[in-house]
Amino acid sequence: EVQLVESGGGLVQPGGSLRLSCAASGFTFSNYAMSWVRQAPGKGLEWVSSIGNGGRATSYAGLVKGRFTISRDNAKNTLYLQMNSLKPEDTGVYTCNVIAQSRSYWGQGTQVTVSS
Numbered sequence: 001e002v003q004l005v006e007s008g009g010g011l012v013q014p015g016g017s018l019r020l021s022c023a024a025s026g027f028t029f030s031n032y033a034m035s036w037v038r039q040a041p042g043k044g045l046e047w048v049s050s051i052g053n054g055g056r057a058t059s060y061a062g063l064v065k066g067r068f069t070i071s072r073d074n075a076k077n078t079l080y081l082q083m084n085s086l087k088p089e090d091t092g093v094y095t096c097n098v099i100a101q102s103r104s105y106w107g108q109g110t111q112v113t114v115s116s
């Protein structure tokens with residue numbers, strides 16, 4: 001059974017940093033690209049960033065490029081999102097995603113709130 005468990009969210013002041021983690025199990029993590037998406041209050045899902053299975057290929061949404069860094073540790077089956085220079089508009093539930101065996105899997109999400 002595929003499981004994705006996010007952690008690391010919280011309340012942070014504008015300009016602050018957070019590091020999100022996504023612990024994966026139930027599939028061969030190192031074989032699959034992974035993504036982070038987010039959902040702000042009252043809005044739809046927004047893609048944030050993706051990383052290739054080897055960790056070299058990365059891509060970012062324009063709104064987070066230069067501030068967020070996606071990475072992965074295939075030995076630990078864990079995906080990360082380092083978020084710096086956070087803004088109030090980064091507030092939302094952050095969820096990791098994998099498409100494996102032709103299905104899309106999601107974690108339960110972790111809340112990030114950027115507020116003074």
